[in-house]
Amino acid sequence: xxxxxxxxxxxxxxxxxxxxxxxxxxxxxxxxxxxxxxxxxxxxxxxxxxxxxxxxxxxxxxxxxxxxxxxxxxxxxxxxxxxxxxxxxxxxxxxxxxx
Amino acid sequence: xxxxxxxxxxxxxxxxxxxxxxxxxxxxxxxxxxxxxxxxxxxxxxxxxxxxxxxxxxxxxxxxxxxxxxxxxxxxxxxxxxxxxxxxxxxxxxxxxxxxxxxxxxxxxxxxxxxxxxxxxxxxxxxxxxxxxxxxxxxxxxxxxxxxxxxxxxxxxxxxxxxxxxxxxxxxxxxxxxxxxxxxxxxxxxxxxxxxxxxxxxxxxxxxxxxxxxxxxxxxxxxxxxxxxxxxxxxxxxxxxxxxxxxxxxxxxxxxxxxxxxxxxxxxxxxxxxxxxxxxxxxxxxxxxxxxxxxxxxxxxxxxxxxxxxxxxxxxxxxxxxxxxxxxxxxxxxxxxxxxxxxxxxxxxxxxxxxxxxxxxxxxxxxxxxxxxxxxxxxxxxxxxxxxxxxxxxxxxxxxxxxxxxxxxxxxxxxxxxxxxxxxxxxxxxxxxxxxxxxxxxxxxxxxxxxxxxxxxxxxxxxxxxxxxxxxxxxxxxxxxxxxxxxxxxxxxxxxxxxxxxxxxxxxxxxxxxxxxxxxxxxxxxxxxxxxxxxxxxxxxxxxxxxxxxxxxxxxxxxxxxxxxxxxxxxxxxxxxxxxxxxxxxxxxxxxxxxxxxxxxxxxxxxxxxxxxxxxxxxxxxxxxxxxxx
Numbered sequence: 146x147x148x149x150x151x152x153x154x155x156x157x158x159x160x161x162x163x164x165x166x167x168x169x170x171x172x173x174x175x176x177x178x179x180x181x182x183x184x185x186x187x188x189x190x191x192x193x194x195x196x197x198x199x200x201x202x203x204x205x206x207x208x209x210x211x212x213x214x215x216x217x218x219x220x221x222x223x224x225x226x227x228x229x230x231x232x233x234x235x236x237x238x239x240x241x242x243x244x
Numbered sequence: 245x246x247x248x249x250x251x252x253x254x255x256x257x258x259x260x261x262x263x264x265x266x267x268x269x270x271x272x273x274x275x276x277x278x279x280x281x282x283x284x285x286x287x288x289x290x291x292x293x294x295x296x297x298x299x300x301x302x303x304x305x306x307x308x309x310x311x312x313x314x315x316x317x318x319x320x321x322x323x324x325x326x327x328x329x330x331x332x333x334x335x336x337x338x339x340x341x342x343x344x345x346x347x348x349x350x351x352x353x354x355x356x357x358x359x360x361x362x363x364x365x366x367x368x369x370x371x372x373x374x375x376x377x378x379x380x381x382x383x384x385x386x387x388x389x390x391x392x393x394x395x396x397x398x399x400x401x402x403x404x405x406x407x408x409x410x411x412x413x414x415x416x417x418x419x420x421x422x423x424x425x426x427x428x429x430x431x432x433x434x435x436x437x438x439x440x441x442x443x444x445x446x447x448x449x450x451x452x453x454x455x456x457x458x459x460x461x462x463x464x465x466x467x468x469x470x471x472x473x474x475x476x477x478x479x480x481x482x483x484x485x486x487x488x489x490x491x492x493x494x495x496x497x498x499x500x501x502x503x504x505x506x507x508x509x510x511x512x513x514x515x516x517x518x519x520x521x522x523x524x525x526x527x528x529x530x531x532x533x534x535x536x537x538x539x540x541x542x543x544x545x546x547x548x549x550x551x552x553x554x555x556x557x558x559x560x561x562x563x564x565x566x567x568x569x570x571x572x573x574x575x576x577x578x579x580x581x582x583x584x585x586x587x588x589x590x591x592x593x594x595x596x597x598x599x600x601x602x603x604x605x606x607x608x609x610x611x612x613x614x615x616x617x618x619x620x621x622x623x624x625x626x627x628x629x630x631x632x633x634x635x636x637x638x639x640x641x642x643x644x645x646x647x648x649x650x651x652x653x654x655x656x657x658x659x660x661x662x663x664x665x666x667x668x669x670x671x672x673x674x675x676x677x678x679x680x681x682x683x684x685x686x687x688x689x690x691x692x693x694x695x696x697x698x699x700x701x702x703x704x705x706x707x708x709x710x711x712x713x714x715x716x717x718x719x720x721x722x723x724x725x726x727x728x729x730x731x732x733x734x735x736x737x738x739x740x741x742x743x744x745x746x747x748x749x750x751x752x753x754x755x756x757x758x759x760x761x762x763x764x765x766x767x768x769x770x771x772x773x774x775x776x777x778x779x780x781x782x783x784x785x786x787x788x789x790x791x792x793x794x795x796x797x798x799x800x801x802x803x804x805x806x807x808x809x810x811x812x813x814x815x816x817x818x819x820x821x822x823x824x825x826x827x828x829x830x831x832x833x834x835x836x837x838x839x840x841x842x843x844x845x846x847x848x849x850x851x852x853x854x855x856x857x858x859x860x861x862x863x864x865x866x867x868x869x870x871x872x873x874x
Contacts, residue, residue, distance in 0.1 A: 163859055166852070166855050166859075167852055167855055167856045167859065168852075170852070175851075175852075236850070236851045236852060237850055237851075237852070239851070240848070240849030240850050240851075241849060242849055
């Protein structure tokens with residue numbers, strides 16, 4: 146099977162994630178879209194690893210997973226805190242940090 | 245050179261007087277004038293003592309010095325604060341302290357109604373100290389300190405009654421015009437240091453032979469600028485007339501007898517520079533000749549008795565500068581005229597003060613008249629000064645002024661003829677305006693206001709006038725009999741022994757001078773004694789009189805050539821500073837602020853728009869890389 150197809154899927158997933166981040170208001174959904182983008186990147190990494198025949202890409206994928214796990218812990222904590230204080234998980238409502 | 249510690253007291257005594265009177269404040273009001281006079285008199289005593297010591301020593305050992313302290317010691321540049329008393333300085337020391345003491349005595353009475361009399365005496369003492377430092381300094385830098393000190397004292401005393409804005413302006417004008425001269429002196433000192441590496445008189449005299457003529461000419465011209473500023477010589481003469489705003493004793497002491505002659509001292513002291521720089525020397529003569537005519541012409545039109553005398557001072561100092569510019573043959577005569585002038589002009593100024601004292605401080609001569617009967621002593625003393633300035637034998641001016649005229653004629657060639665004729669015409673005009681002053685003030689019909697009650701001044705005032713009158717009568721004879729002053733000063737100047745052929749015999753010069761004086765007196769007599777004098781100045785006068793009344797347009801000239809362009813330049817510079825410098829600074833701020841507020845719109849707080857911007861940015865970056873790589 147052509148390895149390039151994985152890259153196409155990766156690009157598609159990344160695009161879906163990016164569009165989701167930009168268009169969705171729900172913080173949880175935005176979060177999941179970010180996960181989608183990270184995993185699209187992971188898919189690219191392992192694909193390149195396979196194409197090049199070495200393990201660099203796979204190692205990078207593990208790094209990405211660690212970062213993603215940390216990000217989820219911190220991000221979800223923030224979202225839960227915001228939801229507790231303002232009864233809303235919409236990212237547009239949390240827009241006080243400006244001007 | 246022998247040292248003499250008592251030189252210090254010459255300066256320290258009046259300086260201490262000034263310090264005590266200024267620091268003690270109102271507590272010293274009761275006895276301040278007595279202390280001031282005592283300090284000046286004791287300084288005169290020290291001067292006389294020094295003169296006796298000097299007379300006892302053989303000629304070559306006469307100069308004495310005293311190193312006070314090491315003033316500046318920077319690398320190659322070493323200056324000691326030191327004093328030097330030689331045959332030239334002693335003349336000045338005795339003139340300054342002698343005339344100064346007489347004027348202190350006069351001021352006790354003249355200023356007795358002024359509540360600030362103590363302050364006045366403090367300033368007078370300050371002036372005496374500064375002037376003594378000027379003539380006793382052994383280097384140009386020490387002289388400079390005294391030079392600035394007398395400028396300060398002059399400023400303070402001209403503006404003594406500074407509650408009148410015009411008087412305050414006059415003092416400022418004198419100060420500012422003097423700054424130009426001071427600048428000349430500082431340049432001269434810089435040139436001396438740059439070319440000869442020393443600023444002491446002895447050092448410069450030693451090195452002057454090796455220095456280039458260009459450097460010496462530059463130094464000479466700068467010294468001339470300094471002299472012109474301090475001595476009210478063309479083209480820096482405009483301040484002297486206004487300086488008459490000061491109390492009359494100040495005019496007599498500072499603006500007639502001593503400070504304004506500092507320029508003559510400077511040129512005479514720097515004889516080794518001028519003798520080696522003929523161009524600068526010629527300029528000195530030209531400045532002297534112009535000023536003596538300039539002052540004389542102004543004097544003819546002034547109705548203010550003090551301003552007429554001030555114009556006369558300017559003119560007489562012109563004579564001295566001219567003589568000093570004639571080289572070794574002229575220095576002694578310049579100093580002699582300076583000394584005799586110190587007597588008769590100070591005497592006449594004190595006389596004018598005495599007249600003003602009795603006439604409610606009226607200065608307009610057209611409101612005087614017939615004062616001879618009311619002020620006999622003033623009339624006699626003023627009259628003796630008048631005869632002296634005219635140069636009538638055997639009064640003082642005859643000896644000193646005739647010498648200058650004679651020396652001018654003997655300068656040789658066309659230069660000699662021009663200078664001789666100028667000094668002769670100057671003598672005639674001097675005779676005219678001084679006769680005018682005499683006639684308008686003391687003779688004719690009385691023209692004074694009803695509330696004036698002319699009376700003779702108290703003895704404290706007429707005594708100094710009498711002493712100065714004696715000086716006006718005798719000083720010329722005493723100084724010139726057996727060439728006393730010439731021989732006294734002889735060791736200081738580099739004489740060429742060979743004498744050029746005399747153009748005229750001395751007796752011929754005297755006859756010509758007396759004829760010119762007689763013509764001047766006669767014109768004044770017919771114009772003012774034979775006709776009724778109006779108590780207001782006539783308006784329908786010739787254009788020349790109008791110009792002379794306005795000081796030959798000196799103020800207008802200065803305003804048109806220096807003041808207004810200067811103001812325009814300042815305004816332009818201020819505007820340029822505002823627009824260019826400040827504009828650049830403000831512009832940077834405004835650009836930063838503008839771009840900041842424009843970019844602030846992007847910070848809208850919406851996470852999704854930030855994400856979109858990041859996304860677009862990333863895509864644009866990748867696109868750019870892609871384009872470049874392709």
